[in-house]
Amino acid sequence: MCVIEKGPIIETRRLTLRTPRIDDAARIGEFCGDYAIAKMTTRMPWPYSRADADGFVARCQAQDRRHDTTFVIELEDEGVVGVMGFFTPADGHLEVGYWIGRPYWGRGVATEATRGALAWARSDWRKKVVVAGHFADNPASGQVLINAGFLYTGVVEHKASAARGESVPTRMMVWLA
Numbered sequence: 001m002c003v004i005e006k007g008p009i010i011e012t013r014r015l016t017l018r019t020p021r022i023d024d025a026a027r028i029g030e031f032c033g034d035y036a037i038a039k040m041t042t043r044m045p046w047p048y049s050r051a052d053a054d055g056f057v058a059r060c061q062a063q064d065r066r067h068d069t070t071f072v073i074e075l076e077d078e079g080v081v082g083v084m085g086f087f088t089p090a091d092g093h094l095e096v097g098y099w100i101g102r103p104y105w106g107r108g109v110a111t112e113a114t115r116g117a118l119a120w121a122r123s124d125w126r127k128k129v130v131v132a133g134h135f136a137d138n139p140a141s142g143q144v145l146i147n148a149g150f151l152y153t154g155v156v157e158h159k160a161s162a163a164r165g166e167s168v169p170t171r172m173m174v175w176l177a
């Protein structure tokens, strides 16, 4: 029998975070076609094709949710506006990353989603430590992480950005449950 695992759902004042579905791929592809998003992430390719979006959704649905969990972020009355993902690198701590579609920037969506996701990670997923890094030229993401309770570790790593095709100084932060 094929069991479809729906995955966790997180609800905040304006947002619902849920497992990506294949019918989300078109909207994900539209937002991620924006270089302003891709260049601030480590792994997102650019240009970003519909096949990239389909592959992303398929990988999210196949995740081992003990270690990795990715959500689309739905804003009330708007539908999907972004993505938030927790992943565990082979050699490191649980890490969080996110992006919000450009039309929705500056409305507190990333902050609300990050706070909601961390509350869920602590209470339901039983995680105690989450790390995050933002490129040094992305202070808005640093502010989101500060507002959600992360602290700077003082460590600056050089992380590859697929979209930029080079490594970028990355300010590392940590959140403790």
Ligand SMILES: CC(C)(COP(=O)(O)OP(=O)(O)OC[C@H]1O[C@@H](n2cnc3c(N)ncnc32)[C@H](O)[C@@H]1OP(=O)(O)O)[C@@H](O)C(=O)NCCC(=O)NCCS
Pocket (backbone or CB within 6 Å): 036, 037, 038, 040, 041, 097, 098, 099, 100, 101, 104, 105, 106, 107, 108, 109, 110, 111, 112, 133, 134, 135, 138, 139, 140, 141, 143, 144, 147
């Ligand atoms: C960074 C990003 C997630 C922010 O999303 P958002 O929903 O607009 O964020 P919010 O509205 O919740 O919060 C943005 C915060 O950054 C602040 N900010 C915006 N531009 C800033 C800048 N140039 N310098 C410092 N702070 C800035 C805002 O004032 C706000 O902080 P405040 O609530 O204390 O006033 C979004 O721009 C994005 O997806 N960017 C591309 C992908 C990306 O950067 N992902 C994160 C990788 S680490």
